[in-house]
Amino acid sequence: MSFEITPGAPEPLGLRLVAGGANVAVYSETAEQIDLCLFDATGARELSRVKLPGRAGPVFHGFVPGLKAGALYGLRAHGPCAPERGLYFDPRKLLLDPFALELNQTPRSHPSLFPSPDDSGPHAPKAKACAPEPAPARRARIPWRDTVIYEMHVRGFTKRLGGVPESLRGTFAGLAQPEAIAHLKRLGVTTLELLPCAAWLDERHLVDLGLPNYWGYSPIALLAPDPRLAPGGWTEVRETVAALQTAGLEVLIDVVLNHSGEGDGHGPMVSLRGLDNPAYYRLSPENPAGYINDAGCGNILQADHPAVVRLAMDALRAWAIYGGVDGFRFDLMTTLGRRADGFDPHAPLLTAIAQDPALRELKIISEPWDLGPGGYQLGAFPAPWGEWNDKFRDTVRKFWRGDSSMIGELATRLAGSADLFAGKKPPSRSVNFVTAHDGFTLADLVSYARKHNEANGEQNRDGTDASFSWNNGVEGATKDEAILAARRRDQRALLATLIFSRGTPMLSMGAEFGHSQNGNNNAYAQDNEVSWLDWDKADPRLLAFVTRALALRRTTPAFTDETFLTGADQGDSPPDVEWFGERDPMRAPDHWRGGERLFLGAVFTLGESRAALLLNAGRAPVACALPPRAGKSWRRALDTQSEDGAPRAERGVIAARSAVVFIEENQGE
Template identity: 50%
Template structure:
């Protein structure tokens, strides 16, 4: 397989794509009036190619492919469908959901984005990732985080450019953020059921083009992302991208034909009877047994490193990367994609973070990714919540605070510890809602997790009762103390440092609304100051003792709050009022206390 996509070389513009079962493929060029010109492409093995004389940078283009229309046989060719280049890096508009996308023979040129031929993309000067294991990752929904920020100029609110604004960077620096982790910023398609409900996808976990930046979030394209990364790097803050390579927005058999489905449907995993495998819950699953799928993935990662300078990636539903084909339906820790990433000169030193679960066979793989990968640790979240909920003892808490060696072994700690993430209750809602309240999502409150290990301190939802609010404040501080004192890399979701609420919605993926936007005007400044203090303490320890939180601690002394030793039965004693840890490690000279009666945890 040769070079794919659109590029300039030797005074000409080259176009190439993979469509092994097509009978004919056309390059479709669109002029300033949106008139379409179709040019036949030439087959070269599984690829189709065409070269145009001259520099066509900035030209808008798409493809059409003809062949069999036999969805039950995995062939979805329809020359009426305008198709987006899987290797596109910029688009002229956002994706739009419409019935025509799934109707055979109905032309879609009026609604499908055109790719833009890139000009010469400058390479970012290589540099080691600006990220330190054990530091603080700050998870950011770009639009929701900046849309209501009063100091960000209105024209750039809700965009990647807003992340480079001095007021945003000042906030990140106050929190000693090691790296921001951006929810998907590549172009996505709303799920079919959302437009009739008047809703839209607010998170972006439904991509169509894997490296084309969403024109709404990043209207300045590659240059805008590159400049934002440079500004954050200038402040000592790394940038991680949350990317989705497990499925595409073309959905199930009732979904549209927009890109891969109309060119190379073999990229999707199929069962023996030809039906689509749905290990993602999104209607389809990309097949990483296919070399073409792995090549597209590696090309996307290389693009964001080489041309934008990002420091690493978080992989959504990452077990999909290691499933399929010759290594069967389960998870293979030696799957080819891991070696291909590790061998790539642009990617070998980047930060790689797995979300280690999906709904496929062997779908929960926490602790089983390659040794140099980090992994989201939902066991930390659940055990710490359960402890302060009163449903777990000190034994589970101590194991999580010490880096979860029961999961990751005795190697360098690979845990990403978190209390809340984009998916689920916010930190403030964890102590204010015992039940989910997702009615605004239009699914009769059936969506989202029902087991959240959350509580309400006596009143469900908003409260003016001083005692309730004081109890919630204590619980939030206790949870945060555990997070910032824990061994491992830690993650905080934007706004949780000052009491962000989603009104009990624990599945706000479709809330591009005040429910999902960060309320800067309503910040709890006292809590924000407390978090800044915790982060300053942790950053100070890391500066004085590099690697302090990235390595499992050597044996220390666990005691009761009174100083009495802990007996074997004390670890599970729900009536034990508290415990403290005294470090015996000169390279990690820190301890902490957990006072269950005072609802307090943190450095001690």
């Protein structure tokens, strides 16, 4: 097969279908020649190869007349192979168009993708020419103060969900099914945060172990939905997002722009490394053959380079325009603000995201850390953006574990983490969580004192050892009903603390009904029953509890206000917050001292809305009298001693290991 090619245009980057054919434009400052290669429908046989004839600075370009949607293609780059200069050109390696909008099939690792004399063409992933339609404008635009996030894996959520057709389970289309939407709506969450959905490649060590990368934090095509999750490509993503938005739900995508699936210098060459390694990656100044590894995955993208800024921005716009998503959660976002001399909150990519017309009004959430020097930047990101608050996670875990000297910091976290965000952004931008995909599930947090990651094939070396977990007397599975009841009680207490704290609560998938991963706190390689929700084992009592708690939060403005608490006297009105311990109001510094304190109460007031959250992590009940007001009375609205949260009868007594919510009402109501 042969075809004509003319110089074409240097914009837009990537292969884009236009009237009469396709324009191809590829960025590389260091290549000497870029070839376009077309493949047959199987992707195994190369039909033709032609040099891109045009060049405008670092952009090679050409126009292919008659090229139609569905054509499979790849790129080959010519230039020096000089690792000591950071150059890895090798025309034997077929490369993905970084701006590809669709892949022909699930990317698979193969020995020919790695450094070797073999041609990778028959085995490398191929891009498919396509022209996605823009998504309809159906964004729910839920205010931050009303937002409740549900972090989920597209595949794991529906893989075992009854009522979803077998062919759709584990896909975007499955997520749009009535059974999936009904659960989310009944639960009361507002916003879905989907683990990475861009096409990724399994790491070589996982392939050798016979394991997959389940989470997807190893991207190779940022603008293309992964075929495992969206076999219908952008059409499937667009229609699913629209269905969720029609149901009143927001959809955020977890994006990985800090590193790629090409790993270190011994990793596969599938795209960026073979096109322009020094432009796309941050290389070691002392040894350009090596990579800076602030993400812990072998490389990081050079996020202050124009090529990376352009790629990242086009990827985000693709998900916003073609997918119609409501926003993004950025993995290891500190890396995106990293320059050669450290983190810069005004770095080019962060600034570009904040001002871009297609992105600036969307919900943006940062994971505000990476592994590099000065990598912990919680509270340093732009004011409109939310930030994952791991200090909330650790403080709440330690308090309920029974650690000493926690009530001062716990009060700070319950009140919205003013130490981190006051003067910068409202409390709602603190994305509070107790568990997430990375770590123990909620059920395992109270059932395992240590990790059990043997199934990952790394001799239990992977995953954090700082989980601040406990097992209630027995490590792991047990039939002892007293221990099982204690674990369910602790889950409810943790959930209540999360839901009724100032800030935006985030639930991890399955936390609402007791999902367990058998003690695996790093299940990134478990695309199986370990990670998939088992709906048949869902605890309906816990589900009822979470539903009750979220409904109560939704109707109590005192829990969701957008201002930081001061505790200052407000004349005839109560202070916006009143703290108290086991016996007395906590008004003086001495009241906060005492390492054994395991009780903390707070009364929040916002206008006519007044509510109390009482937390007793101790082993004995506490009698507590709430501050009275003339013509008002306190109603016990939620009690974690009950399996479903229904209030207990006893007045003023907070049972051991429990959380209770009171709502102030007019007397006689």
